[in-house]
Each structure stands twice: as structure tokens, then as C-alpha cells.
Amino acid sequence: MLRLENVTKIFNPNTVNQKSALVEIFLELAEGDFITVIGSNGAGKSTLLNVIAGVYPIDAGSITLDGNDIKGLPEHRRAYSIGRVFQDPMRGTAPSMTVEENLSMAMARGKKRGLKLGIRKDQRQFFADRLALLELGLENRLKDKVGLLSGGQRQAITLLMATLTHPRLLLLDEHTAALDPKTAKKIVELTEKIVGENNLTTLMVTHNMEQALRLGNRLIMMHEGRIILELADDFKQKMTVNGLLQEFEHLRGEAFVSDRVVLAT
Amino acid sequence: MSAGFFMQSVEQGLVYAIMAIGVYITFRVLDFADLTVEGSFTLGAAVAATLITKGYHPVTASLVPILAGASAGVITGLLHTKGRISGLLAGILTMTALYSINLRVMGKSNVPLLRTETAVSMVKGIIPEVIATLVFFALCVTVIVLLLDWFLYTETGFAVRATGDNEYMIRSLGVNTDNMKILGLAISNGLVAFSGALVAQYQGFADAGMGIGMIVAGLASVIIGEVLLGAGSIPRATIAVVGGSIVYRLAIAVALLVGFRASDLKLITAVLVVIALVSPRVKDMLNLNKKASVTGS
Numbered sequence: 001m002l003r004l005e006n007v008t009k010i011f012n013p014n015t016v017n018q019k020s021a022l023v024e025i026f027l028e029l030a031e032g033d034f035i036t037v038i039g040s041n042g043a044g045k046s047t048l049l050n051v052i053a054g055v056y057p058i059d060a061g062s063i064t065l066d067g068n069d070i071k072g073l074p075e076h077r078r079a080y081s082i083g084r085v086f087q088d089p090m091r092g093t094a095p096s097m098t099v100e101e102n103l104s105m106a107m108a109r110g111k112k113r114g115l116k117l118g119i120r121k122d123q124r125q126f127f128a129d130r131l132a133l134l135e136l137g138l139e140n141r142l143k144d145k146v147g148l149l150s151g152g153q154r155q156a157i158t159l160l161m162a163t164l165t166h167p168r169l170l171l172l173d174e175h176t177a178a179l180d181p182k183t184a185k186k187i188v189e190l191t192e193k194i195v196g197e198n199n200l201t202t203l204m205v206t207h208n209m210e211q212a213l214r215l216g217n218r219l220i221m222m223h224e225g226r227i228i229l230e231l232a233d234d235f236k237q238k239m240t241v242n243g244l245l246q247e248f249e250h251l252r253g254e255a256f257v258s259d260r261v262v263l264a265t
Numbered sequence: 266m267s268a269g270f271f272m273q274s275v276e277q278g279l280v281y282a283i284m285a286i287g288v289y290i291t292f293r294v295l296d297f298a299d300l301t302v303e304g305s306f307t308l309g310a311a312v313a314a315t316l317i318t319k320g321y322h323p324v325t326a327s328l329v330p331i332l333a334g335a336s337a338g339v340i341t342g343l344l345h346t347k348g349r350i351s352g353l354l355a356g357i358l359t360m361t362a363l364y365s366i367n368l369r370v371m372g373k374s375n376v377p378l379l380r381t382e383t384a385v386s387m388v389k390g391i392i393p394e395v396i397a398t399l400v401f402f403a404l405c406v407t408v409i410v411l412l413l414d415w416f417l418y419t420e421t422g423f424a425v426r427a428t429g430d431n432e433y434m435i436r437s438l439g440v441n442t443d444n445m446k447i448l449g450l451a452i453s454n455g456l457v458a459f460s461g462a463l464v465a466q467y468q469g470f471a472d473a474g475m476g477i478g479m480i481v482a483g484l485a486s487v488i489i490g491e492v493l494l495g496a497g498s499i500p501r502a503t504i505a506v507v508g509g510s511i512v513y514r515l516a517i518a519v520a521l522l523v524g525f526r527a528s529d530l531k532l533i534t535a536v537l538v539v540i541a542l543v544s545p546r547v548k549d550m551l552n553l554n555k556k557a558s559v560t561g562s
Binding site: 053074075076077079080083084086090091092093094095096097101104105106108109110113114115116117118119161162 | 416418419420421422423424426427430431433434435436437438439440441442
């Protein structure tokens with residue numbers, strides 16, 4: 001359903017700071033795939049998600065979603081069918097607006113926004129039901145401003161908002177990295193639950209290798225803008241964190257460079 | 266202060282409140298410091314005065330300026346979003362260009378409206394003259410506040426508010442934030458121009474320099490309103506702007522009464538805004554000192 005062909009992204013071309021963030025990437029996602037993406041800092045993981053979401057244009061290659069070329073579509077048009085959760089928990093919600101206002105804006109994803117009232121009465125119960133699934137007591141705080149909530153609560157709401165309208169594709173960019181361990185665990189559980197129940201096609205970047213192995217049905221490892229390892233379901237299930245590290249050293253002939261990855265195991 | 270003096274200040278507070286509401290939309294809702302206001306206020310006055318002297322009906326002469334002001338807002342919006350010019354500079358550029366345009370519209374730097382039929386003189390023919398202006402302006406403000414409150418709770422209104430609050434978020438939900446900024450600027454400057462059109466008819470002339478200092482007066486109203494009445498919800502915030510505008514005009518009237526010159530008013534306004542902006546910080550600092558002394562003893 002999502003297909004990246006020969007995708008290349010170069011930052012600051014023709015300057016001393018030139019950096020090839022993505023080099024001739026080929027990646028194909030089938031319906032219902034849940035792919036975890038790992039790699040050292042600067043490997044191009046976030047850039048991969050950002051070029052799919054349309055944050056910046058690509059320099060070569062093509063991106064198709066459900067057979068349609070989306071390369072030329074601006075970010076907000078791609079958002080019609082792509083839900084996203086960011087690393088920064090502050091980034092996915094509007095702090096000075098209420099919980100229900102935020103949810104209603106997510107409900108309008110891909111629809112024309114007109115002069116109807118943003119929140120209709122019949123939506124409130126639906127919002128409360130969905131919030132109750134998060135088990136954070138947020139269903140009683142529909143009228144509270146989101147800015148009053150904790151980072152974890154905001155990230156849970158962002159996750160809900162990203163998936164509320166069953167987008168064709170869900171992009172998770174290290175969405176638990178900025179949270180404390182307990183909250184991060186909760187968000188991971190919610191991610192598994194929501195993605196599983198809705199059978200969402202998902203691409204999740206993570207620094208946590210154990211998490212990358214446990215979640216999803218495929219795993220890709222990136223390094224210097226390339227995909228250097230891809231594990232299908234059966235291989236992924238047998239793989240261990242140590243195995244992954246050895247694989248990386250074997251492939252690159254160098255020790256894994258990121259302390260964060262090692263510490264996260 | 267005599268009753269007449271007081272009433273005049275309230276009238277001014279109301280008619281300028283429409284301008285302040287425009288400033289509220291850009292400054293608070295869109296989080297965009299828009300200096301177009303200085304030009305679009307005069308544009309509204311210039312268009313209204315010119316239409317009236319050309320014999321158009323005062324209602325037409327009051328409403329057409331809204332479109333003129335909205336166009337000015339759209340230009341600032343396009344410069345900022347498509348031209349990638351910083352918001353502040355985009356506003357300054359439009360404002361500067363409008364100075365020439367306003368002189369073209371008026372043909373000279375001052376257009377008097379004495380002994381001509383204006384919206385204000387028309388109303389005076391309908392309701393008792395003493396309260397006519399007050400009632401008329403209050404009515405205009407009420408309609409605008411209600412319409413704006415409603416708009417900011419619509420789907421599009423949500424998108425405009427979210428654009429000012431968290432642009433990344435609302436873009437990731439499929440909204441073209443450029444369009445929302447342009448729309449917000451258009452509504453804001455449309456209101457500012459409408460205010461200018463009414464002020465011209467109220468004071469009996471349009472002048473090329475009448476927009477100078479308007480942005481700070483608008484900010485003063487917004488901030489005074491927030492300090493005095495709070496801004497917990499949208500209806501609360503919009504009413505607070507109106508209240509802030511009236512208090513601001515009363516403060517100016519008092520300043521004149523105690524012997525300041527009209528030419529001092531801009532300085533007084535600037536100082537007022539600084540006090541309002543700084544007072545929360547001062548309060549924090551005082552509280553901090555108090556806490557420190559409590560734990561210290």
C-alpha cells in the first residue's frame with residue numbers, strides 16, 4: 001500500500017554541510033504491516049518518516065500510497081490519510097484548546113472544515129468512550145485545556161487523535177522517547193492495543209531495540225541514510241538484542257555507535 | 266469628570282473596540298504581531314469618507330471598507346505565507362504601502378465630513394440624539410462580538426485557533442495553515458477598517474495620519490481587558506477586549522483632564538502597555554521574594 005522507490009534526500013546540497021539523509025531507499029509496506037525502525041543517531045529514521053509525511057520534498061525517487069503518487073502533495077494534504085505522533089508530547093495537541101476541541105479537530109481529518117459548530121452534542125459521548133479506553137481518567141476532563149495535562153496524558157491524546165479516523169498509515173516518531181519509563185510503557189501498551197484493534201499500517205521509529213523486536217511484524221535497521229537490515233516476521237521473532245548488535249557490526253564492520261541504543265536495551 | 270465627558274469616552278471605547286477585536290484576532294488567536302492595522306484603519310476611514318463625499322449611502326460607505334481592510338490583510342498574509350517574509354516585516358510593508366494608497370483614495374491628506382449624511386448622523390435621526398451614538402456603537406460591537414464568538418467555535422474557527430496555538434499539530438490533521446493565517450488576517454483587518462470607517466464618520470473627518478499608534482492602542486485594550494476581566498474562554502476574552510478598550514479610553518480622558526497634552530497620549534499609552542505586560546512578572550517576583558522570606562524565617 002505504501003511504496004518508496006529509490007527515495008533520496010540530501011540536506012544542504014552543494015555546501016560544506018551537505019548530508020545525504022536518505023540514499024536510494026526502497027521500502028514497501030503491505031496492508032496491516034507494523035514495521036519498527038531502528039538505527040543510530042543521524043541514520044535517517046526521522047527523515048524517512050518526514051519525507052513520507054511531506055514535511056520536506058525528496059530529491060529523487062517516488063512515494064506512492066495506495067497506488068497514488070503522493071510525492072507532490074503538501075504535508076496537510078497527505079495528512080488526510082496519514083496520522084502522526086511526534087517525539088515531543090507538546091507537538092501533537094493545541095494547549096490552549098480543550099480536550100474535546102482537540103479531538104474534534106482530529107475527527108475532521110480529511111473532511112472539509114466549514115462553518116458548522118466544531119463540537120456537536122452527539123460527539124461528546126463518542127469522545128468520552130474513546131478517552132475511557134486510555135484508562136487515564138481523561139473522559140472526565142473533556143472541557144479542560146490540554147495545556148493543563150501532563151506530557152504522558154498529552155501523548156496518549158495525540159495517539160488517540162492520530163488514529164481516531166482510521167488513517168491509511170500511522171507514523172510514530174520515537175513517540176515514547178521523551179516520557180518517563182512508566183508513562184512510556186503505558187503509551188507502548190496503548191499503541192499495541194490501538195494499532196492491533198484497528199489493524200493500522202504503521203511505521204514506528206524507536207531507540208529501544210527490545211521494543212523494536214517485540215512490537216510489529218517487520219523490523220528495519222538504518223545506517224547513514226540506508227536500510228542495512230530488514231527482518232521479516234519469522235526472523236524477527238527469533239532475533240535478540242545482542243543478535244541485532246552483532247548483525248550491525250557484521251554489516252558495517254564497526255561497533256554500534258549510539259550509546260542511547262545500547263543503554264535502551 | 267462630567268457625564269458628557271464620560272459618555273464620550275465610552276463611545277470612543279466602543280468604536281475603537283472593534284479595532285481592538287481585530288488586534289485580538291491576530292495578536293492572541295493567531296499569535297501574529299500584525300502591523301497592517303495602522304494602515305488598514307486609515308484605509309477604512311479613507312474609503313468611507315471618499316464614498317460618502319461621492320454621494321454613496323452611509324451604510325454602503327461603512328460596509329465597503331470591511332472588504333478593503335480584508336484585502337489588506339490578505340496581502341500581508343500572502344507576503345508572510347507564500348513570500349516567507351517574517352510576520353512583523355510583512356505587516357510593516359503593507360502598512361507602508363497603504364500610506365500611499367490611502368492618500369490616493371482620499372486625493373488629499375484630510376477629507377472633512379461636516380454637514381454630510383453619515384451613519385452616525387443617520388442614527389441620530391432615529392433615536393434620541395444624546396444616546397444615539399452610544400447605542401449605535403454598542404449595537405455594532407455586540408453583533409461583532411457574537412459573530413466572532415460563534416465563528417471561533419466553528420470547525421474553521423477551531424482550525425484558525427489551532428494554527429495560532431500549534432501549527433505543526435493542525436497541519437498534521439490536514440489543515441492548510443497558510444490559508445488559516447490569511448483568513449485570520451483578513452477578518453482582523455476587515456474589522457479594523459470597519460472601525461476606521463465608523464471613527465471617520467464619528468469624528469467628522471478622515472485623515473492620513475489617523476492610524477498612527479493604532480496597534481499599541483489595540484494592544485493596550487487587549488491587555489488591559491485580560492488583566493481586568495481575564496481570558497479564560499473565547500466569549501470571556503472577546504468581552505474583555507471591549508471592556509479593555511473602554512477602560513483605555515477613560516484612562517486617556519483622565520490623563521487629559523489632569524493636564525497632559527494630546528501629544529503626550531502616545532507616550533502614556535506605551536507606558537500603560539508596558540505596565541500591563543510587565544505587571545505579571547513583577548507579581549511573580551514579589552511572590553517569590555515573599556516565599557523566600559517565609560522559608561528563610
